[in-house]
Amino acid sequence: MSEPLLTARQVGVRRGGREILQGADLTLEAGKIVTLIGPNGAGKTTLVRCVLGLIQPDEGLIERRPGLRIGYMPQKLHIDPSLPLTVKRFLTLGGTPRLPLDEVLALTGIESLTGATMSNLSGGETQRVLLARALLRDPNLLVLDEPVQGVDVTGQEALYRLINDIRRQRQCGVLLVSHDLHLVMATTDTVICLNQHVCCHGHPEHVTNDPAYIALFGESAKPLVAPYTHHHDHTHDDHGNIVEKDQHRHA
Numbered sequence: 001m002s003e004p005l006l007t008a009r010q011v012g013v014r015r016g017g018r019e020i021l022q023g024a025d026l027t028l029e030a031g032k033i034v035t036l037i038g039p040n041g042a043g044k045t046t047l048v049r050c051v052l053g054l055i056q057p058d059e060g061l062i063e064r065r066p067g068l069r070i071g072y073m074p075q076k077l078h079i080d081p082s083l084p085l086t087v088k089r090f091l092t093l094g095g096t097p098r099l100p101l102d103e104v105l106a107l108t109g110i111e112s113l114t115g116a117t118m119s120n121l122s123g124g125e126t127q128r129v130l131l132a133r134a135l136l137r138d139p140n141l142l143v144l145d146e147p148v149q150g151v152d153v154t155g156q157e158a159l160y161r162l163i164n165d166i167r168r169q170r171q172c173g174v175l176l177v178s179h180d181l182h183l184v185m186a187t188t189d190t191v192i193c194l195n196q197h198v199c200c201h202g203h204p205e206h207v208t209n210d211p212a213y214i215a216l217f218g219e220s221a222k223p224l225v226a227p228y229t230h231h232h233d234h235t236h237d238d239h240g241n242i243v244e245k246d247q248h249r250h251a
């Protein structure tokens with residue numbers, strides 16, 4: 001096995017006197033897709049921000065391979081609709097790209113959009129442009145925070161296929177945040193379920209057949225067409241600590 005691109009060990013983050021992330025482990029490797037899933041407020045974006053180096057964990061450590069280049073696709077893009085910003089201008093705002101623009105436009109299928117105004121793009125087009133921007137850095141690691149937000153179901157499948165093709169072609173590692181477990185299962189190498197701590201993790205096929213996983217996510221997580229729902233064999237108190245069901249009943 002080659003040296004990982006990034007390793008997070010026992011990462012913990014506290015905010016406002018509350019543990020929002022505890023003991024999270026993560027290993028990202030070239031050519032592999034790791035998907036973070038979990039309910040709202042589970043700490044997914046917080047872990048992503050630690051990976052990106054935007055925040056320092058209060059506990060644990062993050063090791064990055066020297067020279068690691070990360071391409072980041074944020075959850076949302078806020079652009080003033082009155083700004084007449086074209087796709088080409090947007091893509092070249094971040095300085096000199098490491099990959100030829102034409103190559104990235106072709107890879108993401110947005111060659112015909114270069115003259116379009118950013119605020120006029122559809123949800124799916126916007127996400128492709130954001131992906132293109134992340135790719136221009138020629139990253140060894142792509143970090144995609146809910147990349148299919150605002151995209152219809154057909155577009156979501158196409159976007160996940162594209163992400164899969166990109167990691168095959170470019171052999172970059174991918175860290176994906178998703179609520180769409182059923183859509184990412186087929187292309188993910190490792191699933192990490194987060195709810196302040198890592199509730200379970202592993203290869204999707206093994207994980208979906210694991211009774212612990214089924215107890216955690218419910219039967220609806222098994223068929224590939226069902227919406228993702230999150231069930232726990234435990235709950236969390238206001239501080240993110242695990243409360244066993246029995247404790248709860250007697251509380």
Ligand SMILES: Nc1ncnc2c1ncn2[C@@H]1O[C@H](COP(=O)(O)OP(=O)(O)OP(=O)(O)O)[C@@H](O)[C@H]1O
Pocket residue numbers: 015016020038039040041042043044045046047
């Ligand atoms: N700077 C902060 N100060 C206080 N609380 C914070 C801070 N940043 C995050 N939180 C809280 O930590 C928790 C985890 O937030 P985070 O954004 O990581 O969750 P998430 O899993 O990405 O959620 P979502 O799926 O809704 O995007 C939330 O309850 C959030 O309100």
